[in-house]
Amino acid sequence: MASSSVNSALQATYDVLIIGGSAAGLSAALMLRRSLRKVLVIDGGQPCNRYTPHSHGFMTRDGETPAQLLALAKAQAVAYSTVTFLASFVTNIAQNGSGFVVQTDERGAFFARRVLLATGVEDLMPPIEGFAECWGKSVLHCPYCHGYEVHSQPLGLLGNGDAGYELVRLTQNWSKDLTLFTNGLSTLSAEQQRQVQQLGIPLIESPISRIEHENGLMRAVYFQDGSRVPLTAMFARVPFRHHTNLAEQIGCEITATGLISVTEFGQTTVPGVFAAGDNSSPMRQITMASASGVKAGSWINRELIDEDLVAMLSTELKTETRPA
Numbered sequence: 001m002a003s004s005s006v007n008s009a010l011q012a013t014y015d016v017l018i019i020g021g022s023a024a025g026l027s028a029a030l031m032l033r034r035s036l037r038k039v040l041v042i043d044g045g046q047p048c049n050r051y052t053p054h055s056h057g058f059m060t061r062d063g064e065t066p067a068q069l070l071a072l073a074k075a076q077a078v079a080y081s082t083v084t085f086l087a088s089f090v091t092n093i094a095q096n097g098s099g100f101v102v103q104t105d106e107r108g109a110f111f112a113r114r115v116l117l118a119t120g121v122e123d124l125m126p127p128i129e130g131f132a133e134c135w136g137k138s139v140l141h142c143p144y145c146h147g148y149e150v151h152s153q154p155l156g157l158l159g160n161g162d163a164g165y166e167l168v169r170l171t172q173n174w175s176k177d178l179t180l181f182t183n184g185l186s187t188l189s190a191e192q193q194r195q196v197q198q199l200g201i202p203l204i205e206s207p208i209s210r211i212e213h214e215n216g217l218m219r220a221v222y223f224q225d226g227s228r229v230p231l232t233a234m235f236a237r238v239p240f241r242h243h244t245n246l247a248e249q250i251g252c253e254i255t256a257t258g259l260i261s262v263t264e265f266g267q268t269t270v271p272g273v274f275a276a277g278d279n280s281s282p283m284r285q286i287t288m289a290s291a292s293g294v295k296a297g298s299w300i301n302r303e304l305i306d307e308d309l310v311a312m313l314s315t316e317l318k319t320e321t322r323p324a
């Protein structure tokens with residue numbers, strides 16, 4: 001996108017602009033505000049875990065609601081005068097001199113020396129009646145986050161091919177009462193299928209027609225062939241998309257699996273643009289997103305220190321060498 005299309009007058013300039021104010025973005029903000037950086041966090045308020053009643057596995061906060069977790073993180077962020085939180089949606093990003101200009105939908109444009117994309121991802125629900133209603137409650141994305149609550153119960157696994165096989169291997173630990181649903185002809189290899197059979201796990205190929213549930217709590221899965229399997233929960237890997245195409249707009253490389261390509265410290269392929277959290281990692285847990293935000297925040301601060309030192313030292317050099 002040409003920078004001329006970012007046409008609103010700049011509202012303010014910042015050291016760092018963080019797009020997305022959830023686990024990754026607020027963790028980066030924590031590092032940056034404690035490094036005395038002027039930070040703007042712009043957040044659309046759609047964290048991916050908002051469907052789940054309880055969040056698990058984050059140290060000191062096990063079992064809290066996602067909203068409680070975020071409210072605390074946000075309150076601590078804005079307690080520092082150098083952090084501003086703006087509820088808005090970023091629609092455009094463009095390089096502008098030594099920094100970046102981002103345009104929001106209704107709140108104008110902002111300039112920053114560095115940008116962190118902490119935008120998460122949006123999970124796409126398959127067209128199965130009842131699936132979306134159960135998402136986060138009894139249709140679960142990750143056994144580490146929600147497996148304990150349903151352990152030893154009759155569980156379904158929705159997946160095919162390598163992904164389905166991997167789900168079978170992983171969830172063994174939580175229940176022995178498992179059924180694999182490939183929701184169409186199985187694409188597991190003959191060897192994978194043999195192992196599934198050896199583990200005593202039924203494999204059902206008939207497409208799922210609907211999920212019977214009460215307020216998102218699953219009772220059974222119905223199939224197009226008329227059969228029914230009673231279940232209390234199901235693990236499912238669903239496809240995702242990015243909330244926006246900001247990464248593509250600014251020219252970041254995207255991996256074959258659709259994530260933003262980053263280094264260990266969150267550097268994308270575009271200098272000055274960083275990414276952290278679910279948008280650049282397949283390990284979808286709050287701890288992981290938070291850790292990547294911390295790493296990116298620290299690295300951004302380091303870059304800014306280096307940049308300022310270079311400018312400061314070259315100015316002093318010029319002053320010293322100025323003829324009398």
Ligand SMILES: Cc1cc2nc3c(=O)[nH]c(=O)nc-3n(C[C@H](O)[C@H](O)[C@H](O)COP(=O)(O)OP(=O)(O)OC[C@H]3O[C@@H](n4cnc5c(N)ncnc54)[C@H](O)[C@@H]3O)c2cc1C
Binds near residue numbers: 043047119141
């Ligand atoms: C149903 C479900 C339950 C989960 N349960 C657990 C659990 O129990 N324990 C656990 O550890 N993990 C859990 N997770 C995983 C965890 O929620 C994620 O790993 C974590 O939220 C990722 O943080 P993030 O900051 O990368 O993205 P998100 O939390 O998804 O936040 C991204 C934010 O960026 C904003 N945004 C996106 N684009 C823009 C834009 N252009 N402008 C402004 N804002 C934008 C969004 O509105 C959103 O607020 C769960 C996930 C799901 C889907």
